Amino acid sequence: MSRPSPVVAPELLGCYLLRRFADGSVIRSRIVETEAYAPGDPACHAYKKQTARNAVMFGAAGYAYIYLIYGMYHCFNVVTDAEGLGSAVLIRAVELMEVPAWFTATGKWARLGSGPGKLCRVLGIDRTLNGIQLNPDQPLWLEIGPTPTQIIQTTRIGISQGVELPWRWYDPTSPAVSKPCIKKL
DNA sequence: TACGGGATCTGT
DNA sequence: CAGATCCCGTAA
Numbered sequence: 001m002s003r004p005s006p007v008v009a010p011e012l013l014g015c016y017l018l019r020r021f022a023d024g025s026v027i028r029s030r031i032v033e034t035e036a037y038a039p040g041d042p043a044c045h046a047y048k049k050q051t052a053r054n055a056v057m058f059g060a061a062g063y064a065y066i067y068l069i070y071g072m073y074h075c076f077n078v079v080t081d082a083e084g085l086g087s088a089v090l091i092r093a094v095e096l097m098e099v100p101a102w103f104t105a106t107g108k109w110a111r112l113g114s115g116p117g118k119l120c121r122v123l124g125i126d127r128t129l130n131g132i133q134l135n136p137d138q139p140l141w142l143e144i145g146p147t148p149t150q151i152i153q154t155t156r157i158g159i160s161q162g163v164e165l166p167w168r169w170y171d172p173t174s175p176a177v178s179k180p181c182i183k184k185l
Numbered sequence: 186t187a188c189g190g191g192a193t194c195t196g197t
Numbered sequence: 198c199a200g201a202t203c204c205c206g207t208a209a
Contacts, residue, residue, distance in 0.1 A: 035192070043192070053205060071202030073193050090192055117193045127204095158192050178193095 002061040005036035005080040005087040010151055010169040012078065016143040017094055018136075019123045026098075027123060029113055030145060032174035033093035035156045036167040037077070039085050043162035046086020056131045057086040064140060066120070066130040073117030076125050078134065078142070092157070092168070094119045095176045115178040148173065154181065 001008050012034050020026045037044040045067070046057040056065040057079055065077040065088050077088035094113035113119040120126070125140065134141045148171035156168045157179060170177045 037192075045192080048206090051206065067192090068202095068204060069191060070193050071191090071204070075192060077192085092192085115193070121194095156192075160191090 001078060001080050002082060003080060005038045005089050006167050008078070008080045009034040009036040009089045009167065010153070012089055012091070012142075013151060013169055013171055014145045014147045016097070016145045017091065017123075018141050018143060019125070020139045021124060028097040029094035029119070029123065030097060030174075031091055031094055032148075033091075033170040033177050034168070035090040035092055036087075037090060038081075038087040038167075041162050041165060041167075043156065043159040043165070044086065044088075046088075050086065054086060057088050059083055059131075062134050064129055064132050064134055066125060066127055068127060069117065074120040074126050075116045076120050090116060091119065092116050093170070093174070093176045093178050094123075095174055096122070110175045112176075114176045152181070 012031050015031050017029045017031055018026055045054045050058050056063055059079060060083050061080050063079045065079050066074055069075055075090060077090050079088045081087040096109060096113055099109050112122045129140055132138045150172055152170055152172045153166050154168045155166055
């Protein structure tokens with residue numbers, strides 16, 4: 001992951017995101033949608049300078065950058081590239097591999113991880129996990145998984161600058177992708 | 186110290 | 198398409 005985020009982002013598709021809760025239970029999810037944010041990119045939180053909020057992005061690769069957006073949702077990023085370079089990959093959607101018992105009753109869980117805010121909510125990811133290293137000793141980590149047979153590259157979502165950069169990737173066969181096609185290449 | 190916008194989501 | 202809701206960067 002110690003490489004530029006536009007290189008890492010498509011590679012994270014198909015990888016597993018694992019979350020261990022306080023009671024020891026673990027939920028495995030599969031990453032199906034990512035976006036890259038990098039130095040020189042006006043949409044990147046680390047575009048201007050290092051601040052208290054974006055400090056983790058300037059650190060070493062393989063750490064979690066988590067922030068609060070619109071006062072009520074969290075977004076989870078994987079920090080990439082060398083120290084000093086503020087860059088990260090936003091995880092925009094996951095598929096749940098193991099659905100917790102308290103969900104099975106409710107029925108529709110295919111799209112529970114469909115969106116950066118929704119996946120954080122369902123996996124209980126908030127700012128208390130900001131800055132942790134992503135390894136199995138922590139409540140949040142990654143594992144290699146099978147690469148999708150098909151990957152679509154498009155422009156990013158929800159930003160007002162850097163709109164033209166084609167730094168969003170997703171697995172078109174997944175029902176969990178947040179917005180199937182914004183602008184295909 | 187004040188102000189305002191933001192890598193979102195839901196219900197109308 | 199408006200509303201919820203709050204943190205933090207920027208300017209004063």
